[in-house]
Amino acid sequence: MTDITTVYGNDDWWKSAVVYQVYPRSFADSNGDGIGDLPGIIDKLDYLAELGVDVVWLSPIYASPQADNGYDISDYYAVDPVFGSLDDLDRLIAGLHERGMKLMMDLVVNHTSDEHPWFVESSSSLDNPKRDWYIWRQPRPGFAAGELGAEPNNWASLFFGPAWQLDERTQEYYLHLFAIKQADLNWENPEVREAVYEMMRWWLDRGVDGFRMDVINFISKADGLPDAPVTPGATLASGFPLFSYGPHIHEYLQEMHQAVFAGRPEHVLTVGEMPGASVEQARLYTDQERGELDMVFQFEHVELDYGPDGRYGDARPLPLVELKSSLATWQLGLSDVGWNSLYWSNHDQPRAVSRFGDDGEYRQHSAKLLGTVLHLLRGTPYIYQGEELGMANTVFDSIDDVRDIESLRYYAQQRALGVDDETLMRQLRGTSRDNARTPMQWTDAAHAGFTTGTPWIAATPDHTEVNAQAAVADPDSIYHYYRMLIALRKSDPVIVNGDFHLLLPNHESVFAYERRLEGRVLRVVANFSSVHTSVELDDEGFEPLLSNYDASPVALRPWEVRVSAKGY
Ligand code: TEU
Ligand code: CA
Numbered sequence: 001m002t003d004i005t006t007v008y009g010n011d012d013w014w015k016s017a018v019v020y021q022v023y024p025r026s027f028a029d030s031n032g033d034g035i036g037d038l039p040g041i042i043d044k045l046d047y048l049a050e051l052g053v054d055v056v057w058l059s060p061i062y063a064s065p066q067a068d069n070g071y072d073i074s075d076y077y078a079v080d081p082v083f084g085s086l087d088d089l090d091r092l093i094a095g096l097h098e099r100g101m102k103l104m105m106d107l108v109v110n111h112t113s114d115e116h117p118w119f120v121e122s123s124s125s126l127d128n129p130k131r132d133w134y135i136w137r138q139p140r141p142g143f144a145a146g147e148l149g150a151e152p153n154n155w156a157s158l159f160f161g162p163a164w165q166l167d168e169r170t171q172e173y174y175l176h177l178f179a180i181k182q183a184d185l186n187w188e189n190p191e192v193r194e195a196v197y198e199m200m201r202w203w204l205d206r207g208v209d210g211f212r213m214d215v216i217n218f219i220s221k222a223d224g225l226p227d228a229p230v231t232p233g234a235t236l237a238s239g240f241p242l243f244s245y246g247p248h249i250h251e252y253l254q255e256m257h258q259a260v261f262a263g264r265p266e267h268v269l270t271v272g273e274m275p276g277a278s279v280e281q282a283r284l285y286t287d288q289e290r291g292e293l294d295m296v297f298q299f300e301h302v303e304l305d306y307g308p309d310g311r312y313g314d315a316r317p318l319p320l321v322e323l324k325s326s327l328a329t330w331q332l333g334l335s336d337v338g339w340n341s342l343y344w345s346n347h348d349q350p351r352a353v354s355r356f357g358d359d360g361e362y363r364q365h366s367a368k369l370l371g372t373v374l375h376l377l378r379g380t381p382y383i384y385q386g387e388e389l390g391m392a393n394t395v396f397d398s399i400d401d402v403r404d405i406e407s408l409r410y411y412a413q414q415r416a417l418g419v420d421d422e423t424l425m426r427q428l429r430g431t432s433r434d435n436a437r438t439p440m441q442w443t444d445a446a447h448a449g450f451t452t453g454t455p456w457i458a459a460t461p462d463h464t465e466v467n468a469q470a471a472v473a474d475p476d477s478i479y480h481y482y483r484m485l486i487a488l489r490k491s492d493p494v495i496v497n498g499d500f501h502l503l504l505p506n507h508e509s510v511f512a513y514e515r516r517l518e519g520r521v522l523r524v525v526a527n528f529s530s531v532h533t534s535v536e537l538d539d540e541g542f543e544p545l546l547s548n549y550d551a552s553p554v555a556l557r558p559w560e561v562r563v564s565a566k567g568y
Helices: 004-008 038-043 045-051 086-098 117-122 190-206 249-261 279-286 320-333 363-375 405-416 421-431 468-473 478-491 493-497
Strands: 019-022 055-058 075-079 102-107 111-113 164-167 172-175 182-184 210-213 269-273 295-297 380-384 499-503 510-517 520-527 543-547 561-566
Touching: 038 045, 038 086, 045 086, 045 468, 045 478, 075 086, 075 190, 086 102, 086 190, 102 269, 111 117, 172 182, 190 249, 249 279, 279 295, 279 320, 320 499, 320 510, 363 478, 363 520, 363 561, 405 421, 468 478, 478 493, 478 543, 493 510, 493 520
Parallel strands: 019 055, 019 380, 055 102, 102 210, 210 269, 269 295
Antiparallel strands: 111 182, 164 172, 499 510, 510 520, 520 561, 543 561
């Protein structure tokens, strides 16, 4: 297998790379305990190499009480026994490197588990040397500790309820932007920052090639942690503008770059997960001259379909014109400086084919169309496990099927407010993070071939038809189509380096764009609908390159995508 660094030169290998996200809990279970693990991933390395991906992003495998499936870490230097051992991780790194692939670890340092020794120490007394490693505050003046309204400010946790938890021992509150078991670290303390950098260097020395940084734009909070503006009648408010993009964010990222990445023999691949980041902010974060990050995961295109109640209310139908305009803004905004990451889904989002495509009659066509539109944009594409099979949202019959802490907390909170079960189950079927977390569908056997035991979350019934074994055997499958898209990226510099031009911005069902480089043009025309439609574009000189249908009549068929090229 050709190593991409030899094709593109060492410095920019990450611009031509394709990343595959593995959510270890749901990928492959080797020992029948129902939970995916590192030996399970090692068994599937040839599958990933065949697909052609360059980098594996591994969601957290560190020691963790698993309150949020590993995003609550209790030891940054250990592998959780449920996933295996450090030896297994070393074998995974070696297995990837042997096949010309790289490993990107998840880095969760906005918060730790409340069972991390740092937090255990910090909470043990008011004068413990690690007291200041977390964000502790006294009750609101005029309130007794534990009294309703005594929280130091009015911020809501992203997992519902107040973002503050009283610690009985010292009678102070600690900040947790996510679950109660996820305590926010105090990045203003230089000892905390150095402890994080030291840990990152340890992993790089062990052979990992990059980091995906969890909610990294939340590490600097507004001075004084003020109340957020509240809507009349409510007690809690979104502290979002106050805990994201805080005053020291660029300073910390530059410091991290100097302390961890600068001067390493190989470029360290970095992507910052940044809910709410704007294009203007991303230009700063990803300008190589500034020494911060390679790219960010922005959220604009995955929040466009939110209804008035946000993520967990009923979604609104997403006008394609808005999706195109959003993606085009990011394409153009990061054209002269910075770099885009490209994704339709991950472990926090519903399945792409169910959300942006048609997971019924046109599953195959729409999954290929989505892959094409994404992979031919300018940026680094991310494939979420099972996306290459067209895996769809799952079926939740009852709240007992749901496992995700965020979904369960939403359900409990809304039930307490009197909302009925049927409404909530409908909403969760559309938006629950568990849609992405069902077992990877390997075969048509019981539990999709994911485990010989009982899976921690039920496999989606459609695995009898949608599975890797069938896809690998069928040359016309979504899987093989993805292989072609990845191979095309490696062979055509227009895809990595070309400029982006949106065509037909106001067309309501067709997403069309061109990539241009030195007289060569790559054109993508995609029908995001189940009805025939036609577009008026001058085809002269264009040769067909790739499509999800055979032979092309004039009109575009349902979910048809056509790629053509000129000047080659
Ligand atoms: O997610 C951060 C985040 O803000 C959202 O995408 C999140 O899924 C939340 O549901 C918003 O409603 C990251 C991780 O990807 C996620 O899995 C973790 O639960 C979270 O941080 C806390 O570590
Ligand atoms: Ca297991």
